[in-house]
Amino acid sequence: MLEQDALDTLFINARSHNGWLDQDVSNEQINQIYELMKFGPTAANNCPARLTFVKSSKAKEQLKAHLDEGNVEKSMAAPVVAIISYDTEFYEKLGLLFPHTDARSWYAGNDAKIKQAGEMNATLQGAYFMLAARAVGLDCGPMGGFNNTTLDEEFFPDGKTKSIFICALGQGDESKIYPRGPRLSFDEACEII
Structure with missing residues (x-):
């Protein structure tokens, strides 16, 4: 079992941040x-997530045009905003990633299955991304609230990458978060059968 400090960092004390301290996020x-x-x-170890780290002023200005008004300030103030997307051709790498069977054939030519598997698994990877960011000492501000279509056209013009959500990264400004919202109890959300 992890020590309590680690659990606090990853889950209990972790918050979704809306404001950021003026501290860099390094490429390291x-x-x-x-x-x-x-x-x-x-x-099937399909690893469809693709991450685009928007860090430069120029790239942030490109991103800004696609954000809903309520997400502009907090995104522009963040040292980095990651675009979490999925590769619509992720199955082409399954020969390497899942070599013990022909997993590529499960997806090739089946657009609905590609979309479902790509979105679901890249979203899972997005959650791992946030836990990893917290583990290296950063705070996260995940959000929807952007135009996926125009963002994809701007950042992924070949049409092979589709955005799911964005996540600001940095040192969160504790003075700009709301009190933690309530959560459902175990009995309200879970059933053991």
């Missing part, structure tokens, strides 16, 4: 996040 930290998150399980 970004690499550390990926090197941890890549080990999270996905169906």
Whole structure:
């Protein structure tokens, strides 16, 4: 079992941040996040997530045009905003990632199955991404609230990558978060059968 400090960092004290301190997120930290998150399980080890780290002023201005008004300030103030997406051709790498059977054939030519598996597994990887970011000492601000279609056209013009959500990264400004919202109890959300 992890020590209580680790549980506090990853879950109990972790919050979704809306404001950011003026502290850089290094490329080394970004690499550390990926090197941890890549080990999270996905169906048939399909690893469809693709991460685009929006860090430069130019890239942030490109991102800004696609954000809903309520997400502009907190995204622009963040040192980095990650676009969590999925590769619509993830199955082409299954020969490497899942070599003990022809898993590629499960998806090739089946657009509905590609979309379902890509979105679900990349979303799982997005959750691992946030845990990894917290583990390397960063705070996260995950959000929807953007135009997926226009963002994808701007950042992924080949049409092979589809955005799911974005996540701001940095040192969160504790003064800008709301009190923690309630959570459902075990009995309200769970059943043992």
